[in-house]
Amino acid sequence: MSLARRWPLQVAVVDRLRAALAGQGPGGADLDIYTAPPAERPAVHLRVDGWAVLPRRRAGPGATADSVQSFMVHVFASAVPGTTPAAEATRIQGLALAALEDWQPIPGATGVDHVSSSDAPDQNPATHHAVSRFRIHAGG
Numbered sequence: 592m593s594l595a596r597r598w599p600l601q602v603a604v605v606d607r608l609r610a611a612l613a614g615q616g617p618g619g620a621d622l623d624i625y626t627a628p629p630a631e632r633p634a635v636h637l638r639v640d641g642w643a644v645l646p647r648r649r650a651g652p653g654a655t656a657d658s659v660q661s662f663m664v665h666v667f668a669s670a671v672p673g674t675t676p677a678a679e680a681t682r683i684q685g686l687a688l689a690a691l692e693d694w695q696p697i698p699g700a701t702g703v704d705h706v707s708s709s710d711a712p713d714q715n716p717a718t719h720h721a722v723s724r725f726r727i728h729a730g731g
Contacts, residue, residue: 600660600729601626603696604703605639608664611690612637615683617671622683635679637687638665645726661706661726664691669718676719677712684708684721691725701728 608624616622616635623629623636641663664687668679693702708723 600697600700600727601639601642601662604662604691607690607694607696608637608639608687612683612686615686617679632667632669634670635666635668635683637683638667639663640665641724659726659728661724664723664725666721667718669713669715676717677710680719680721681710684723688723696727697729699729703727 605624605626609621612622612624614621623633625636625638626640628638629636639662641661643661645659645661664684666680666683666687668676668683670676671679674682688705688708691703692705695702704726706724706726708721711720711722713720
């Protein structure tokens, strides 16, 4: 994948999540989505990061030198009225998975593959973190 196509891929992923998660936050609010840790953490938000090019040996058959990208979607939840932070993080993580899995973000790309998801409880029981890893074959 050329460098010129990497940025549109990243923008497409964030735009897809924004559209799919509109109105899904606490009280029907839109969820904030970041690409770096925010200075002030909203009670519930997502972060898309960890973009990397997978080496051919890990990318699978048909991969060229830099055609397979991986990225992560983190969900952070704390102080959610009417539910627990863990339940809210899990709910939003499911919505993010549904929005991205098998979706084709740019021409010539395969659908987004869900690689794994994990629960990452915070040391503070009032907050919770869930993370999902994805990959996409975006062509050469």
